[in-house]
Amino acid sequence: MRFKKVLISALLLSLWGGSMIFADTVSQKIKVSVNGSALSESGIVVDGTTFLPIRQLADSLNAFISWGDNKQVNINKPNIHMMTMSVNSNGVYPFQAVEKGSTVTFYVLVHGDSLSTPISAAKMEIVDPGNTAKELYYESNPENLNIFQLRTKELKYKFASEGEYKVRMYMMPASGSEWTLVSEKLIFSK
Incomplete structure (x- = not known):
């Protein structure tokens, strides 16, 4: 009786090992x-x-x-462009680099299209190299348009640290409760 148990166990283990080797050759991690x-x-x-x-x-x-x-996944990538605009006594100019320690008055222009997902809110923030965020813009229940433009209010901001500052735009789908990052613009402080 003991011999039968050992034989069956050995047979099952060899079949299991062979199927694992076969499964490994059929699927491959990338x-x-x-x-x-x-x-x-x-x-x-x-x-x-x-x-x-x-x-x-x-x-x-x-x-x-x-x-x-119906067991379907939908991915929608809106086409969103952001431009940071510096405001000073000489006029308004696009920028993406500043001197470390400088204070800049700026606003963000946003142009978007291909927004086929209805949204319930939109927000924008600037994140410093230490990962501290400051809100630039927030709107609940925005007009849902396939093509849109917006401009944030002017903000006086000190770029105290050296590194990458990230201007991020988030949108919340009307059918969800989580923010989705839809665009990011870098400002370099040197």
């Missing part, structure tokens, strides 16, 4: 990077079909993701 930044989760290739971590992919593309009722 590293995924978007614009030079690696995603924390790997993708998988099975029989020539690639499966990617959709939530991370949408986040790195600054896109909305929604799950349909």
